[in-house]
Amino acid sequence: MKIALIGYGKMGKEIERLALERGDEIVVTINSKSPPLSAEVAGKADVAIHNASPSSVLGHVRQWSEWRKPLVIGTTGWYNELAGVRTIIERNKTGLVYASNFSIGVNVLFSLVGHAGKLFDKLPEYDAFLHEIHHKEKLDSPSGTALTLADILVRQFRRKTEVLAGAPEGKIKPEQLHIASTRGGNVVGTHRVTFDSVADSIEITHTAKNRAGFALGALLAAAWVREKAGVFTMEDVLTDFLKTGE
Ligand SMILES: NC(=O)c1ccc[n+]([C@@H]2O[C@H](COP(=O)([O-])OP(=O)(O)OC[C@H]3O[C@@H](n4cnc5c(N)ncnc54)[C@H](OP(=O)(O)O)[C@@H]3O)[C@@H](O)[C@H]2O)c1
Incomplete structure (x- = not known):
């Protein structure tokens, strides 16, 4: 899986560590000072994982969904904007998984x-x-x-x-x-x-003893959402996971 990491702090770095260990690839990392991303770089990613600031969620969802890329949102504190996020995802027929906790x-x-x-x-x-x-x-x-x-x-x-x-x-x-x-x-x-x-x-x-549980859950969600359209939670991912064991 080719992953873009939006937010390269404690969570972003832990996801990178685990992703590389599992044989996934990180195509780009983005923090608050990163220059605007080009569609060409974004095009190399299969999925974007967001663990950044709550205020940046809506803008990133709009941008990545227009690029037709699925998203996993680990960032918390933005749920009053869920209706707006849902509208964008449904309009672009892309996939998004969000969870207050991916563990x-x-x-x-x-x-x-x-x-x-x-x-x-x-x-x-x-x-x-x-x-x-x-x-x-x-x-x-x-x-x-x-x-x-x-x-x-x-x-x-x-x-x-x-x-x-x-x-x-x-x-x-x-x-x-x-x-x-x-x-x-x-x-x-x-x-x-x-x-x-x-x-x-x-x-x-x-x-939680460390951030590995959140990172693993976010990677499972990223692999799962690649084939989906709509807004989902970790409950949807785990329901499928427990059914198929994959
Ligand atoms: N759902 C879960 O399972 C789970 C688990 C743990 C944490 N979280 C959530 O994940 C979020 C991040 O937590 P963290 O502990 O990783 O925080 P952190 O260590 O403070 O890292 C935040 C990262 O986001 C970047 N950032 C801030 N504004 C941005 C923007 N506008 N565009 C792009 N990047 C931006 C920061 O860049 P700079 O370094 O340039 O400031 C930094 O790299 C929080 O909302 C936290 O509650 C969720």
Whole structure:
């Protein structure tokens, strides 16, 4: 696979490392200071993987989709522009996979939390809350992954109808699902969902040990989206992957 990397920071470099190890080729790397890319250079790539700034997503989607190139978007914090992105992709009949978290482990966590939410929904003595920790450079808060977890939970654990991120002012309302975020150090990403009652606490935690899991998932998504048209998530990729094992 011939890959263009948009964003050549922590994630871009980890994807490059893994891609080269797997025999893929990196045809171009782009950062915030790169000169505008020519259609000729872009034409050499099978797929572009974006791990850059949220504000650059829409422009890059427009450009690469006009070049008829599929995209994988790992960047988080841009989801209020999803409708605009969808319109561009559908107009150009290209493919795009986006995910707040490309790690296979986190996608298993999403399933586990959905299942747990459904069970605890029937047990009124349990309350639920979320906590996520990331390194001090992270731009968005709460993390995109925490927002995905919250979205999964409010669909299953129906006592919670509203997501409250950040420090609450006074007491939270019973229907509010609180997400707390901690920023510091070099923490790659930790997400914990807690179901808590007077008697006990059940905690489901995912701890990323490094960025390899995100990079592998992004490469699986890149290989998958080459033959597709439309907007997809990692759930679509993994559903096919678990069916075929490829
Ligand atoms: N979905 C997932 O699984 C996953 C996992 C981890 C991280 N992420 C997300 O990926 C994104 C990047 O994270 P990171 O840790 O790699 O950040 P990072 O180390 O700060 O790197 C960001 C890179 O993006 C480049 N960039 C910024 N604006 C750009 C623009 N307009 N055009 C092209 N490149 C631009 C930066 O260039 P300069 O060096 O020139 O500033 C840098 O190379 C974040 O949104 C993060 O939340 C997603």
